[in-house]
């Protein structure tokens with residue numbers, strides 16, 4: 001164990017050994033890895049930290065991995081951070097996009113999968129199982145293939161077929177459940193109890209991997225901190241992980257400011273936003289999600305508590321956007337910035353546009369979480385002209 005000291009429940013405080021195969025606390029709370037930050041600091045000073053380009057494994061001292069030579073990696077992360085060209089002008093803000101679509105399987109899930117599958121191998125697993133709305137399954141399928149282990153992915157009925165194809169494409173077995181994402185989760189967790197299968201998903205090790213979004217942003221700003229970070233929230237793991245990355249950079253003395261975290265959910269699934277609005281301590285689960293943002297349709301968010309408390313601690317806020325606002329933001333990202341995002345990936349930008357007054361005068365990073373090629377387009381496509389294969393037809397196009 002490099003510098004991870006223990007796993008600690010974020011709700012009741014109970015502690016576990018850092019290498020225990022434990023997915024939740026006994027109280028059902030999510031577990032958090034705690035490190036020896038003095039040791040982390042020493043390791044940073046020894047590494048060629050400032051000169052190395054920003055990418056996922058550059059920040060290895062913040063991960064619970066023993067032997068870096070055994071890392072299962074596709075060189076994930078290192079995604080671009082673009083200063084907005086045009087959306088910046090319409091919202092009159094200094095806006096940046098962190099484009100996670102350029103990860104190996106098209107979403108930020110690869111960051112978590114690299115840590116999670118590396119850890120699964122280290123702990124002796126030869127098969128894994130996860131519940132997924134699609135992207136996590138696609139990512140875990142690829143990393144499992146690379147690691148040479150088998151993988152079963154439980155997906156809800158409504159999962160887009162392109163995502164299922166991507167999971168199957170890397171050899172995992174797909175099990176379609178007549179139910180929603182919360183049902184898939186319950187099934188995989190029961191499979192873990194009954195058959196002792198190794199669970200992957202929004203559990204402690206994945207959350208550690210997803211911190212690299214935050215590390216890279218600070219690194220790409222030459223160790224400066226933006227005022228706001230806007231994330232789409234499904235299970236809330238990304239939001240929680242990014243907040244943790246900033247707290248850790250502060251603990252080791254690399255930054256002395258913190259951003260405000262903003263979490264956006266879809267109108268058709270907003271258990272974390274409800275908790276924020278009604279002053280609850282935990283997300284308020286819903287029965288069935290209805291949104292085109294399929295990657296964030298999590299009825300009972302695994303990391304909702306962590307995301308909610310990240311938002312509260314940072315002084316940020318949580319809000320919702322409608323499907324129409326999401327589709328409009330998806331189009332705007334493509335047309336104005338050249339960034340093709342799936343609907344879930346455009347949710348943060350929809351929030352940026354809808355609540356722009358709240359960010360006045362600030363530097364804002366919107367996380368574009370997933371690639372547009374992840375699913376078929378929603379609604380009507382603009383009409384495409386068909387012409388005969390004839391030079392004279394060109395007159396129609398260039399009148």
Ligand SMILES: *Cc1c(COP(=O)(O)O)cnc(C)c1O
Pocket residue numbers: 107108109135136232233234235236237238239295296342344345369370371
């Ligand atoms: C997983 C995912 C999210 C949501 O992340 P959480 O960690 O579940 O909150 C958002 N967008 C895309 C594209 C995703 O794949």
Ligand SMILES: [Zn+2]
Pocket residue numbers: 009010011012013014025026027028029
């Ligand atoms: Zn607990």
